[in-house]
Amino acid sequence: MASNEQSATFLPLNVKLRVTLLALTLWLALWLWQLPGYWGATLFALALSLWQIWRLEQSINQERQRFQQFLVALKQGNSNNFISQDSTLSDELLEAYQQVSQALNAQKTDQATQLRYYQTLVETSPVPLFSLAEDNHLRLHNHAARQLLPNLTRSQELKQFGLPFATSITALQPGQRQLLLFDDGTEQRQLMAQMTCLNIGQESEKLFSLLDIQRELEAAQLQAWQDLVRVLTHEMMNSITPIASLAKSAHDLVQHMQATTPTPNEDLHDLQDATNTVARRADGLMEFVQRYRSLTLLPEPKIQTFSVLNLFQRCLSIIQPTLNVKNTTCTIQCQPENLTLAADPHLLEQVIINLLRNAQQALDQNNTQSGAIRMQASINNKREIALTICDNGPGFESTRLSDIFLPFYTTKPQGAGIGLALARQIMTVHGGSITANNAAEGGARFTLIFNRQTCA
Incomplete structure (x- = not known):
């Protein structure tokens, strides 16, 4: 062990000594070759030189193999074990190997830290990210993408989200939005x-x-509609108020004239009817404008945590008398039964009751026999709470689906066109959304989505 340590310590000096001895041996062989009668000594000197060259080459090959082993250990991450197990290294080589190993390990650690950092950024990004390879293989890169496009592996599978969507997205050009x-x-x-x-x-x-x-x-559109309604109702109120006041004064004056005239004539009766009609229509317009002002006067929601099942039951109890008269059944499905929601229960009741009444009216207009309404609540694959109101009525005309949430738009003969617009506004202030479509089994379906909600 002592000789090995001494050899390791003086390895550079031994190399220099071997080279020096080799040079001296070659010089001795050349000097003996010039002297007559020393052929044996000359051959011995040459043989000794060849042996020294072989030993020097063997040492160089050994160091080269050791360096290759060190590189392999670096690649495999075992450089520290390699250095600690090789006791034949000189102090200079040992220090050099350790410096190289420490520098590479620090670089690998830094790269691994940066990789984890960027992977965390991509994984937690709310923007879905996915890629398509040249063979149409699809890879989902973060949690948002796996929620939006679950279990997709091929570009052809994008068609399940609509053929226009699949066609348009695969035709996108670099940098195009x-x-x-x-x-x-x-x-x-x-x-x-x-x-x-x-x-x-x-x-x-x-x-x-x-x-x-x-x-x-939806928020920008709703804000635009609110601004428009606010301006229109303000101008209409400014114009209708004096008309209603003057019509009321004229109506009272005609009544006074009739009461004080002994024999009222036909023209006075016509004038009374005219002023009465104007006053009545002015009051109707005032009420009409006041109803539309509700779109701009929605109170701030008072958030509470409550049971969704209890909410459905309260709404059903309010509308149940109407359903009994119309011979309509209404069922409730809540999964799980203890599902809770953080929202304003009073505003949400207004939305659900309005949707239930719309469903009943659609069933009545279509004269649907054995009308059925279903209220459902569940947690979708994005951990959002989804409330669904659906019926077995005629459903929607496809050309009108995009308009039903617009203020003033209605398909009812006596409708005002504010119920669904108000429902959409209530969902918007809750950070959620409301959508309407035709159910696969027939009938209309409204879905209320509440973002980032969890069950209790």
Whole structure:
């Protein structure tokens, strides 16, 4: 052991000594070759020189093999074990190996930390990210993408969210942005799609990002409608108020004239009818404008945590007398039964009752026999609470689906066109959304989605 340590310590000196002795041996062989009669000594000196060259080459090969083993250990991450197990290294080589090993380990640690950092950023990003390879293989890169496009592996599977969506997204050009309609069977949303090309070695991929801007679009649209209604109702109130006041004064004056005139004539009767009609219509217009002002005077929601099942039961108890008269059944399904929701229960009751009344009116207009309404509550695959109101009536005309939430739009003969617009506004202030579509089994279906809600 002592000789090995001494050899390891003086390895550079031994190398220099071997080279020096080899040079002296070669010089001795050359000097003996010039002297007559020393052929044996000359051959011995040459043989000794060859042996020294072989030993020097063997030492160099040994160091080369040791260096190769060190590189393999670096690649496998076992450089520290290699250094500690090799006791023949000189102090200079040992220090050099340790410095190289420490530098590479620190670089690998830093790279691994940065990789975990960027992986965490991508994984927690709310923007779904996925890529398409040249063989149409689809890869989902974060949690948002796995929620939006669950279990997708091929680009052909994008058709399940609508053929226009699949066609448009695969036709995107690098850097191009396009607004796409995404339909997952329960909800239609507007998604802003963008594509970027990635070159990885000899392969290339298309990286797609999908930004859900449906809530922002609805909020902007709702704000625009509120501003419009606010201006219109203000101007209408300014114009109708004096008309209603003058019509009332004229009506009272005619009544006084009739009471004080001994024999009222026909013209006075006509004038009374005219002023009465104007006053009545002015009051009707005032009430009409006041109803539309409710779209701009919605109170701030008072958030409470309550049972969804109890909410359904309260709404059903309010509308149950009407359902009994119309011979309509209403069922409640809540999964799980202890599902809770954080929202304003009074505003939400207003939305659900309005939807139940709409369902009943649709059944009445279609003269549906054995009318059925169903209220459902569940947690979807995105951990959002979804409340559904559906019926077995005629459903919606496809050309009118995009208009039913617009203020003033109605398909009812006596409708005012504010019920669904108000429901949409209530859902917007809750950070959620309301959608309408035709159920697969027939009839209309309204879905209320509450974002980032969890069951108790």
